[in-house]
Amino acid sequence: MSPTRERILTATNELFRRQGYNGTSLKQVTESAPATVGSLYHFFPGGKEALAAAVIETSGAAYRELFEMIADAEPNFGEAIIAFFDGAAAVLEGTDFVDICPIGTVAREVASTNDTLRTAAEKVFASWVDAAESRLIDEGIATTEAHELAVSLVASLEGGFLLARAARDGDQLRVIGRQIRRLVDSTPRSTGASDLMVEPRPRGKKRS
Amino acid sequence: MSPTRERILTATNELFRRQGYNGTSLKQVTESAPATVGSLYHFFPGGKEALAAAVIETSGAAYRELFEMIADAEPNFGEAIIAFFDGAAAVLEGTDFVDICPIGTVAREVASTNDTLRTAAEKVFASWVDAAESRLIDEGIATTEAHELAVSLVASLEGGFLLARAARDGDQLRVIGRQIRRLVDSTPRSTGASDLMVEPRPRGKKRS
DNA sequence: ACCGTACTAGAACGTACGCTCTAGACTCCA
DNA sequence: TGGAGTCTAGAGCGTACGTTCTAGTACGGT
Numbered sequence: 001m002s003p004t005r006e007r008i009l010t011a012t013n014e015l016f017r018r019q020g021y022n023g024t025s026l027k028q029v030t031e032s033a034p035a036t037v038g039s040l041y042h043f044f045p046g047g048k049e050a051l052a053a054a055v056i057e058t059s060g061a062a063y064r065e066l067f068e069m070i071a072d073a074e075p076n077f078g079e080a081i082i083a084f085f086d087g088a089a090a091v092l093e094g095t096d097f098v099d100i101c102p103i104g105t106v107a108r109e110v111a112s113t114n115d116t117l118r119t120a121a122e123k124v125f126a127s128w129v130d131a132a133e134s135r136l137i138d139e140g141i142a143t144t145e146a147h148e149l150a151v152s153l154v155a156s157l158e159g160g161f162l163l164a165r166a167a168r169d170g171d172q173l174r175v176i177g178r179q180i181r182r183l184v185d186s187t188p189r190s191t192g193a194s195d196l197m198v199e200p201r202p203r204g205k206k207r208s
Numbered sequence: 209m210s211p212t213r214e215r216i217l218t219a220t221n222e223l224f225r226r227q228g229y230n231g232t233s234l235k236q237v238t239e240s241a242p243a244t245v246g247s248l249y250h251f252f253p254g255g256k257e258a259l260a261a262a263v264i265e266t267s268g269a270a271y272r273e274l275f276e277m278i279a280d281a282e283p284n285f286g287e288a289i290i291a292f293f294d295g296a297a298a299v300l301e302g303t304d305f306v307d308i309c310p311i312g313t314v315a316r317e318v319a320s321t322n323d324t325l326r327t328a329a330e331k332v333f334a335s336w337v338d339a340a341e342s343r344l345i346d347e348g349i350a351t352t353e354a355h356e357l358a359v360s361l362v363a364s365l366e367g368g369f370l371l372a373r374a375a376r377d378g379d380q381l382r383v384i385g386r387q388i389r390r391l392v393d394s395t396p397r398s399t400g401a402s403d404l405m406v407e408p409r410p411r412g413k414k415r416s
Numbered sequence: 417a418c419c420g421t422a423c424t425a426g427a428a429c430g431t432a433c434g435c436t437c438t439a440g441a442c443t444c445c446a
Numbered sequence: 447t448g449g450a451g452t453c454t455a456g457a458g459c460g461t462a463c464g465t466t467c468t469a470g471t472a473c474g475g476t
Binding site: 017018019020021022023096097098099104105107108109110111112113118121122125126147148149151152154155156157158159160161162163165166167168172175176178179180182183186 | 225226227228229230231304305306307312313315316317318319320321326329330333334355356357359360362363364365366367368369370371373374375376380383384386387388390391394
């Protein structure tokens, strides 16, 4: 992929995290990429909206991969939850509390006024829920319960970003992680399923 | 309080719920209030920022009162949680999924760029956490645990608004409410405390 | 050497923004 | 009737927005 396109994408992602969709101008994007307006409209003929949609899809997929990595690294899913929330808290504290997730910010801004971006965000959240849900099912949790837990997990994470940023306090995220972990751990497992007995099914595409 | 000021406040609140802070122009505010620019700057000499701060404080207090009302109506706090999330889901479905809470949207937009509004939002969230926390303590939950649960409750609610709106699906909120209720119910109580044995302490100012 | 495609470059367009300012209207008390 | 304080009214300020447009450059294949 073109390096210019890539630069525009990452610059926009960065700006959205700080200022959201409406708060970010294309002039800012071209200046921090750097790139010219011509390039921007060459790669994103749909203008600002198309650019935002691309940012949502790209960073949504990146975060999903990050989640899978962390979950792979921790044999116990409860531990993975803690790692995820604690990691997010550390990132927040290390970046002067710049939003971790541009998607949540943009989604709330435009969900009622821009169906293209709303749908893009919907798909991203659904993919995150799917990812968490399948891990929970692997742990022996019933599908309905696993789905509800996964939705709650994603919601808590996004809500945690909001609270931690508003209070400039990463501990709020850590606290939420702890409680969500307890929620997951307190969910009954079917006795038969265990990672010792079941061959883990392959997940997504692995990087070659 | 002046009816014009009131009209400006509610119109802005409404617009922020749909379009956020940067997405809402003062022209839109004056048109839907209705009011003139002169009036707006008379009541809010600090301009758009001061208006937004007033909206955050006002609706933050209103939602806290709503929470207290619902919690008062339900003897069991777990039931109150369900009522709160289910009620939010119903409102969302009944308003074409317009955001219920302008504060969360605005906070994420401006937390990194406007300290006045960030602080206003921080105070609102803290007051919500306090409200929930004191109910949990009344139920016999230890203070630390009560605080953590309250933070998780507020985060899940705000995150739920985001998910439900992005997916245009109120059930996401209901699902989260169910899980948070289970989380609260699974928290150990100190044996001594019970609403049958303890005189409920007075809460805040009651409407005369 | 030539051409077509991919990409860069930035001036310019019309519109809308937040805000300031001066003037006028209303209300209440004397 | 007068005057002070409160509120309404909206034209106009400078600036910035998203987008379009025409022109130019870089470069691969033949």
